[in-house]
Amino acid sequence: MNSVRPKKHLGQHFLADPNIARRIVGALQLPVGVRHVLEIGPGMGVLTQHLLENPAYETSVVEIDAESVAYLQAHYPALAERIYATDFLKQDLGAMFPGQPLALIGNFPYNISSQIFFQVLAHRQQVREVVGMIQKEVAQRLAEPPGSKTYGILSVLLQAYYRIEYLFTVPPHVFVPPPKVESAVVRLTRNATGRLDCDEKLFFRVVKQAFQTRRKTLRNALKPFGLPAEATTDAIFDQRAEQLGVAEFVGLTQRVAQHQAAASADLPDRTVDDIVE
Incomplete structure (x- = not known):
């Protein structure tokens, strides 16, 4: 198998620019005590290959697309048993990585990016960092301060527990197939708030x-x-x-x-x- 066919129902737009891939992986900072990196939706592994090059990372991937799983197994044997062929949104990260703080990374499908962040919130005590490529408008919304028309539910909930940085914009032409909108990369870093001073x-x-x-x-x-x-x-x-x-x-x-x-x-x-x- 030499390639994977992008599937519209899964919101797949494969990143085809290796320089941007390196830049995304390079945005990971790994807070103290974090070694486990879980990539969401690796597709054909454009980010995965750079993650595996770094010995500081204990890399795993979670992929719902069976065709992508077969491709990863064939092209990245170093992942071995660390390919989770399942739906990230339905997983208990505490059971998958018991007692292990995590960093998440990925080119997140536009159609489930908000759900991914709600999953992050559900595991906020374990997920210490997130580097994700999402739709530009969503990225701007997450990082917006109060007073903006785009400031919303996820802005407040994520900012309660994470420092959010809009890192850079990614044009459509670097994807296969090209999306109709621009993308952006954001970094979420867990802040010092263990629990809020309320229910x-x-x-x-x-x-x-x-x-x-x-x-x-x-x-x-x-x-x-x-x-x-x-x-x-x-x-x-x-x-x-x-x-x-x-x-x-x-x-x-x-x-x-x-x-x-x-x-x-x-x-x-x-x-x-x-x-x-």
């Missing part, structure tokens, strides 16, 4: 709810949480989701949690008979 599951819910109706003020956007009118008189509730940074959303989550705790405390005691009835 993190509630934080995710508050951020998502706030941006679902981003044109509304937070007073209206957060109505599903049942905050009473007297709890939303602060000026922050006159703002919209895109105006708040991570710290402000943490504070907002704390207020919602306080209201929920107070509402729960006000509920009458219920006996077993009450519940059965």
Whole structure:
């Protein structure tokens, strides 16, 4: 097998420029204590070959396309048992690499790039660095500060745990087949925040709810949480989701949690008979 046919349903656009491939791999910095590098969607291994050249990396790849898996097995025997023929989005990285901090890298398919980053968030205590090539607009959105129209859910959630850098833009003509949009490479580096100073599951819910109706003020956007009118008189509730940074959303989550705790405390005691009835 000399090549792999790009498959539209998998969003495959194979990078064909070796100089850009080297530049992407060179963007990996490997935080202290990280040796394991997992490449997502290697295709024909344009990044893989450079990862394998570096003895500091313990490289593995995860690839859902059976044709690409066969190509990798034939052309990169050094990977041996480190080719995971599976869907990255369905994997528990803690089970795949127990106790091992990870760096992720890849030319991420446009159609699942957001899902990949939500998977990163789900494993944020293990994933210490990400270098990924994604659609330029998505890359800009991730790195945007508050106040931008493109600042959104993933901007807040990722910036809560990672330092995000927009590294460089990649033109369409260096891919086979060429995509209709420009691409960009970003680097995410885990910050010093172990846990947020709030209920993190509630934080995710508050951020998502706030941006679902981003044109509304937070007073209206957060109505599903049942905050009473007297709890939303602060000026922050006159703002919209895109105006708040991570710290402000943490504070907002704390207020919602306080209201929920107070509402729960006000509920009458219920006996077993009450519940059965």
